Amino acid sequence: MDEYKLQGLTCGNCAREMEEEINKLENGEGSKILYNSSKMMLSKGVDMQKVEKILSSDGAVILKEHDDAHGHDHVHTNSSTMKILLGISTIIFLAAIYVDTQWNNPVPVIMYLTAAATSGYSTFIKGVKNLLKFKFNIDTLMTIALIGAFSIGEWKEGTLVAILFGVNELLEGMGMEKARKSMEELLKVAPKEAILIDGDQERVVPISSLHAGDLVLVKSGQKIPSDGIVATGKSSVNEAAITGEAMPVEKEPNEKVFGGSINNEGVLKVRILKEYKDSSLAKILHLVEEAQETKTPTEQFINKFARYYTPLIMIISVLVMVVPPLLMNGDWGAWFYQGLAVLIVGCPCALILSSPIAIVSGIARNAKNGILIKGGVFLEQLGKIDTIAFDKTGTLTKGHPYVEQMVVYDEERFFRIAGSIEKTSSHPIAKAVMEKINDENISYTEPEEINTISGQGVSAIIDGKKFKVGNEKSIDFSLPKKHREDIQSLKDNGYTLVIVSDDEKVLGLFGITDEIREESKEIIGNLYLAGIRNTVMLTGDHNMTAEKVAKQVGLTDYYANLLPDEKVLKIKELTSQGKVAMVGDGINDAPALATADLGIAMGKGTDSAIETADIVLMQDHLGKLPSAITIAKKVNKIIKVNITLALGLKLIALLLTIPGLLTLWIAILSDMGATILVTLISLTIMLGEKRNAA
Incomplete structure (x- = not known):
């Protein structure tokens, strides 16, 4: 397989259709278009001219090697152009509405057509090409709906549909631009x-x-x-x-x-x-790329929906136009009018809005709480989560070492010697020791000589006598039973040891660990209240440390000694039992973040984890996660209500075609009425924020 980078790939369903067409070419079997990473895996011997022609049908091109560095600039320029066109289209549309109320002349019609062409010309061109090929998808339906609306004089309705569909395409393209950029950011961590x-x-x-x-x-x-x-x-x-x-x-x-x-x-x-x-x-990097191409249940549903929805609406419309005149001596003109009305009813305007407005409202409210959600599908997923898996370091803990336990045998020299030696080191463990010593207000003695012993620690000459600060390997004399027991006790409790000694005896022991975040226990409790059933910790640390953290914060389970690929396997195991979110902050978490149903990164974690994740907690703590889940659940509930209303009103309108009572006004009312209802209901998500602010 040869790999190619693509530019201009903005539609997941279109990517699937192009992949199917390429697979039909000679030697094209097995070729794949990876929508999430904007790549194409092409079988050997495929006619490249035919492949490029198929790609160009949806505005996609193969990115040449020398253009690779500018790929995102092109995407950014395209989205900026689309924003400008939508802005211009909206202004013309609003002006046309005003002019329409003031004068009765062709000017408003010209303005409506101009606004529709400005925002929907690409959709119209694709739709016309699809019609000529008898290829039916959402672009085809939108094109027929526009033609139908304009042919019966509903300029305002047709223009609004064109603008809303343009906004939908823009949001999808912007989301994918971010997802693809995350992959490139992740690859930068590799040594060159x-x-x-x-x-x-x-x-x-x-x-x-x-x-x-x-x-x-x-x-x-x-x-x-x-x-x-x-x-x-x-x-x-x-x-x-x-x-x-x-x-x-x-x-x-x-x-x-x-x-x-x-x-x-x-x-x-x-x-x-x-x-x-x-x-x-x-x-790790390969796992992330592979996991990002795994289709979510939502994506699979959208693909299936797109295959059947458009042809179904068109078939119903044709049947309404043809069956009554042929079988029931109906009037051709009247039933053609009814068929056009069905197209207006079938216009997916309210269905398109049933989810995005609710999602945008949920995203906006969470953003005010300092939670960045990268796309609507991730907000929907958050509302379905029942299990959350956490990385330990930097997530449930603060991510830097500190002294939690000490055993002091020589109070006079223990802190003074440790401080004198460790103050010269930038090692994370030395910093942890110094933080503890600084709390004791100890005065130091300047070492006469200091040496680093690799793999053991540091030795120094202080007041003419040799001292050491290091691990167990730094001790080269026999230890009393009490000292051995204290060392073993600290190790059994999951601590990293720092031993302060002279040439004959141990002065004391520091037990180093990673500090648990103060808020972790309360947040875990709030997650249970928000509807989360299971909380699990996945860590590369040893079992004793993992058990200690899990008990202190109240987790339902934990798994220790895991490498990144083992975390991925554990996430896959958990996802077989329910909807799983993974929370982490390091590159080692990136494969698990990508493999989970939902990836959540800490705001001050590595760039790779943040870019790979679907949700970023900007405060660098988990405090607002329970409220984000509550908001997401409300969004999902409202989306279900909106879809029921949108389809319900359309179904009622369609049933009116049976006695021949469907009119354009009823058709428009069912579509616009559903649109208004779903919009108002979706905006109630923002009311909670206003009440909180008050």
Whole structure:
């Protein structure tokens, strides 16, 4: 399969239809158009001229390689042009209504036609082409509806339909522009180059050229290019891009490292075990791309609806025009009039508005609460969620280490020595220790000499005596039973250890953990009140820490020691049991965010998680999530009411065709009446915000 990037792909249903046409071409079987990522997977040997012709029927083109960097500029320009055209069309439409009430002449008609052409010319052109091919979709119905409305003199109605359909297309295009940009932002986190050690020489090479067995040099602050094993050197490595954990992991020879993780200090030589395309980070990025192409139940319903709705309306209209005159000696002119009225009734204006206005109102109200929802389908999904899965670090916890437990054996020297040594370090754990020591108002002694011992900690000479601050590996003497028991107790309770010692004994212990957000427990309780049945934590941390956090905040379940692909599998397992939302803030969460029915990111998390997610909590906490769910449930309820009203009024109007009582005025009233009702009902969503503000 050859992969191509597309530009101008703005309609999911059209993408499906073009894919079907390409599959009918010689050698075209198996070709795919990926609407969400705006890509095309094309089988070998397909006639490219025919493919380009099919794409051009919906305004899509293959993006050339040299135009790739400007792809989003083109999309942005197109949406800006569409906004301008819709604005001009609306102004002309409103002016035509005013002129229509003042003078009885052809000027208003010309203005209505101008407004309709300005906003709906692309739909009309597509619809005419579809009619010539006997291809029936929403564009075809809209075109016939416009012709029908104008042919019976309903200029205002036809123009309004054209404008509203243009707005709908604009909103869809803008949503997809954001979704596609998120994919490109995610890809930027991948390392681009590596320092390859070739004999006695070092040279910078693209990571795509690395092979298993190559030896690379990774300096302090650089990304490890692919999964491998440490050949020489010791350092702490930030694996947050893979595991999501804030705590750096100490690495020494023969220990494995992940591609995409960052070397904090020192120099490492890493033996590559996998090509980058097979690395953990590459798999994460692939999982995100794959998950974004998975169709939601809502998308599947829309595709099926689009296949049957338009032909059904057209068939009913033709039957109304033809059957009574042929079988019941009806008047051809009268029943043709009735058939045109059916087209007006069949105009999907109220149906189109039954959902968007309610959704826009819900999105606007949530935006005022600091919750960014990227599209209507995500708001609808939020109202259906019954299970929420949380990442731990940075979501339920604050995402930075702090001292929660201490065991002090030598009060006189413990804080003073620890502070004197750790104040010189920028290591996250050192900062956590210093925050605790600063609370004690301890005066420090300036070290006479200080050395970093990779993989162990730091040693220093203070007042002529050697001291160490580090992990268990920094201790090179026998410990008393009490000390061993205290160390084991802290480890069993999920703490990272910092041991302060001299050459003969331990002065004390710091138990480091990630601080739980103060609001987490209350928010979890509020989520249950909002109708959420299950709250689950998915974390790469070890079991004791996970259990501790889950109990403290009141979660129904937790799963520990999970890598990103294992989080994805767990999300898939949960989605088989209900509607699942995933809340996270790191790139390691991105595949799970994309795989879940709904992805929710913390506002100050990584760009990849935010861009991949469907909903962003801008306050960087979960405080407003319960209210967002309540609003979403109200939106879903109103959408159901709106659809019932829109279809119900149209059904009543259609039933009037049986005795031949349907008139254009009744047809227009059923459509416009339904439109007004669904609009007013949808706007009630905003009333709650006004009452809250009052």
